[in-house]
Amino acid sequence: MNKRTFIRLMAAAATNPLVSPLLSWAANNKLTNWAGNFEYSTDHLFPAHSLEQITSYAKKRKQFKVLGTRHCFNNIADSTHGFLSLKSMDEVVALDAEAQTVTLGAGMTYGQLCPYLHSKGFALHNLASLPHISVAGACSTATHGSGEKNGNLATAVSALEMVTADGEMLRVSRQHDGEAFQGAVVGLGAIGVITKITLDIQSAYMMRQYVYENLPLSELKDHFEAIEASGYSVSLFTDWQKDRIREVWIKSRDEAGQAFQATPEFFGAKLATRNLHPISELSAENCTEQMGAPGPWYERLPHFRMGFTPSAGKELQSEYFVPRQHALEAILAIERLRDQVSPYLLISEIRTVAADKLWMSPCYEQPSVTIHFTWKQDWPAVSKLLPVIEKELAVFEARPHWGKLFAMSPVELKSRYKRLPDFIQLSRKYDPRGKLRNAFLERNIFSS
Ligand SMILES: Cc1cc2nc3c(=O)[nH]c(=O)nc-3n(C[C@H](O)[C@H](O)[C@H](O)COP(=O)(O)OP(=O)(O)OC[C@H]3O[C@@H](n4cnc5c(N)ncnc54)[C@H](O)[C@@H]3O)c2cc1C
Numbered sequence: 001m002n003k004r005t006f007i008r009l010m011a012a013a014a015t016n017p018l019v020s021p022l023l024s025w026a027a028n029n030k031l032t033n034w035a036g037n038f039e040y041s042t043d044h045l046f047p048a049h050s051l052e053q054i055t056s057y058a059k060k061r062k063q064f065k066v067l068g069t070r071h072c073f074n075n076i077a078d079s080t081h082g083f084l085s086l087k088s089m090d091e092v093v094a095l096d097a098e099a100q101t102v103t104l105g106a107g108m109t110y111g112q113l114c115p116y117l118h119s120k121g122f123a124l125h126n127l128a129s130l131p132h133i134s135v136a137g138a139c140s141t142a143t144h145g146s147g148e149k150n151g152n153l154a155t156a157v158s159a160l161e162m163v164t165a166d167g168e169m170l171r172v173s174r175q176h177d178g179e180a181f182q183g184a185v186v187g188l189g190a191i192g193v194i195t196k197i198t199l200d201i202q203s204a205y206m207m208r209q210y211v212y213e214n215l216p217l218s219e220l221k222d223h224f225e226a227i228e229a230s231g232y233s234v235s236l237f238t239d240w241q242k243d244r245i246r247e248v249w250i251k252s253r254d255e256a257g258q259a260f261q262a263t264p265e266f267f268g269a270k271l272a273t274r275n276l277h278p279i280s281e282l283s284a285e286n287c288t289e290q291m292g293a294p295g296p297w298y299e300r301l302p303h304f305r306m307g308f309t310p311s312a313g314k315e316l317q318s319e320y321f322v323p324r325q326h327a328l329e330a331i332l333a334i335e336r337l338r339d340q341v342s343p344y345l346l347i348s349e350i351r352t353v354a355a356d357k358l359w360m361s362p363c364y365e366q367p368s369v370t371i372h373f374t375w376k377q378d379w380p381a382v383s384k385l386l387p388v389i390e391k392e393l394a395v396f397e398a399r400p401h402w403g404k405l406f407a408m409s410p411v412e413l414k415s416r417y418k419r420l421p422d423f424i425q426l427s428r429k430y431d432p433r434g435k436l437r438n439a440f441l442e443r444n445i446f447s448s
Contacts, residue, residue: 029043030043031043031045031083032070033070033071033072033073033077034069034070034071035071035073035313035314035315035316035317035377036314036377037073037316037377037379038072038073038074038075038078040067040077040078040079040083041078041079041080042079042080042081042082042083044081044082044083045067045082045083045084045085046082046083046084046085047085047087047088048084048085048086048088048089049088049089050089051163051195054084054086054163054167054193054195055163055167055168055169056167057084058084058163058164058165058166058167058193058435059166059167061081061082061435062081062435063079063080063081063082063434063435063436063437063438064079064081064082064083064084064435064436065077065078065079065082065083065084065189065436065438066083066084066085066086066136066189066193066194067083067084067085068133068134068136068137068138068140069109069132069133069134069137071130071132071133071137071403072137072141072402072403072404073316073317073318073403073404073405074403074404074405074406074440075438075439075440076141076188076189076402076403076438076440076441077137077189077438078438078439078440079438080438080439084193085107086105086106086107086136086193086195087107088107089105089106089107089108089195090104090105090107090108090109090112091104091105091108092104092105092108092113092116093105093196095117095120095122095201097120097122100122100200100201100202101158101159101198101199101200101201102117102122102198102199102201103159103196103197103198103199104135104196104197104198104199105195105196106134106135106136106193106194106195106196106197107134107136108134108135109131109132109133109134109135110124110127110128110131110132110133110135110138110298110302111131111132111306113135114127114131114297114298115298117201117204117298118204118296118297118298121203121204122201122202122203122204123201123202123203123204123205123296123297123298124153124156124199124201124202124297124298125150125151125155125156125200125202126144126145126146126147126150126151126152126153126156126233126301127145127153127297127298127301127302128143128144128145128153128302129145129302129303129304129310129311129349130302130303130304130310130311131298131302131304131305131306132304132306132310135153135197135199136194136197138153138154139153139154139156139157139185139186139197140154140186140187140188140189140194141186141188141401141402141403142154142186142358142360142361142362142363142401142402143403144351144353144363144370145233145301145302145351145353146233146234146235146251146351146352146353147231147232147233147234147251147351147352147353147354148228148229148324148352148353148354148367149232149354150232150233150353150354151353151354151355151356151363152353152356152358152361152363154185154186154356154358154361155354155356155358155361156199156200156201157174157185157197157198157199157200158173158174158175158198158199158200159171159172159173159174159175159181159197159198160172160173160181160184160185160194160196160197160198161194161195161196161197162184162191162192162193162194162195162430163192163193163195164192164193164430164431165192165193165430165431165433165435165436166431166433166435170192170430172184173198179422180426182357182358182359183358183359183360183419183422183423183426184426185358186358186359186360186361186402187360187427188360188402188441188445189436189441190423190427190431190436190437190441190445191426191427191430191431191436192430192431192436204296204297205253205254205255205296205297206253206254206294206295206296206297207232207251207252207253207254207294207295207296207297207300207301208251208252208254208259208260208262208292208293208294208295208300209249209250209251209252209288209289209290209291209292209293209295209300210231210249210250210252210260210262210271210272210290210291210292211247211248211249211250211271211272211275211276211290211291212247212248212250212266212269212270212271212272213246213247213248213269213270213272213276214244214245214246214268214269214270215227215236215244215245215248215266215267215268215269216243216244216267216268216269217243217244217245217335218243219267219268219269220236220245220267220328220331221328221332223267224327224328226267227248227266227267228352230250230260230266231250231251231252231260232251232252232253232258233250233251233301233351234248234249234250234251234351234352235248235249235251235278235303235349235350235351236248236249236349236350236351237249237278237347237348237349238347238348238349238350239342239345239347239348240334240335240337240338240341240342240345240348241338241342245269245350246280246347247272247276247278247280248266248269249278249290249303250262250266251300251301253297254294262292272290272291273291274291275287275289275290275291276290278303278311278347278349278374279311279312279346279347279374282312285308286304286305286308286309286310287303287304287305288300288301288302288303288304288305311374312346312374314377315346315374315375315376315377316374316375316376316377316378316379316382316405317372317373317374317375317401317404317405318372318373318375318382318386318389318400318401318404318405318406319370319371319372319373319400319401319404320370320371320389320390320393320398320399320400320401320406321353321362321363321366321368321369321370321398321399321400321401322368322369322370322371322393322396322398323366323367323368323369323396323397324352324366324367324368324369326369326396327352327369329396330369330371330392330393330396330398331350331369331371333392333393334348334371334389334392334393336392337388337389337392340385340388341373341385341389343381344375344376344378344381344382344385345373345374345375345376346374346375346376347374348371348372348373348374349370349372349374350369350370350371350372351369351370351372352367352368352369352370353367353368353369353370354367355367355368359417359419359420359422359423360402360417360419360420360423362399362400362401362402364417364418364419370401371393371398372401372404373389375405382405383405383407386405386406386407387407390406390407390408394412397416398416399413399416399417400413410443410444410447413444414444414445420445423445424445424446427445434446
């Protein structure tokens, strides 16, 4: 099923729940993820419009999963039984200016939330490369942007309202639930159905984005720390060729003492004189404004604009989190694989993420550098490369992104999460019969 059909069917179901309380997709209209590389195991999708519908659905089903905006590349969201969609529950529920929080329905995307927040004078601390994703789905997999002082997007969560797998109400907050809260936020879809999510907000801010081209690898080796510290959020895009970083994206907050002073040269790289796409062959029309043009935070933090296709579209993605202290060693280890990687690569991106306390976050108690790969959609080739990359990064105990493609064995993966036993206990408490489990969770979390 293509994206347009999905949207049309969802819209029809949203306006006419009587006609389609349980949406079963027509033959040949297969339900797939955003990139189209993964076909879900069932196309039964129930679009919920109210809390009552969610609790009644959860009580009746033997097994199910919640589907967000379908942007994961692997089977983390998959179900063989049925999906619950909260897409139509996409409104802001409360904005508390004094507490500096916003509470929203779990169907909302960042693309919907951010302009609203800005219009009220508020902002989020960071965003991913694209605003198209649901807040609940993104936080459930520890989605992140960049910036060495910025935690992943889930670190902004201060409370969750959930419906458990058996249809009971559950509220957890940073203020009242301590450990259980830290365990539930990056919940991998295993704790409950998030119905409302509360996020920390701050005063709205303006940003400028600068792109530099062709940063010599030698400069990166000598000045990695200074380069990463140069902006609020820094992304390095590389194809691992020609001993250089192709593009350096520096996102700077327009505030006294924080603003990046753009000079024509930056550690040997040249300031771009036109907007660029991270995949330099593609049109920059889909990208957020660059060349130092001031704009609101939500139009500079993501690389891609709402309403336009993010990234390449037909692609695969993988990403690994490496402890920050091994950043350069890890980058150079991948650089040595350049001739194996490049034929299948569209682009790589290197970012930084601050440490956090969320049990299943790949940045749990670990400031990290992330090494990301946007691949051509050639799974036979990519599936052979991932073990090669993972072998190189094993010495750093790299953790893969939960929503992207990886090859690591469950034993290895689980050994990298010291709070995993606590997480298993927490999910068993709220989902004792494993109704929210699927093949991904059984393999990577619950297998012994
Ligand atoms: C083009 C592109 C660019 C990307 N850029 C980035 C990036 O910059 N940084 C980054 O870290 N990642 C990035 N990603 C990955 C993406 O952010 C994650 O895969 C994210 O989880 C997608 O959210 P979703 O709503 O589409 O999740 P889905 O794939 O729909 O679901 C993901 C998980 O969340 C669970 N879930 C969803 N909604 C709920 C709910 N209401 N209650 C309980 N569980 C729920 C699902 O069950 C599933 O387990 C990118 C992906 C794409 C396609």
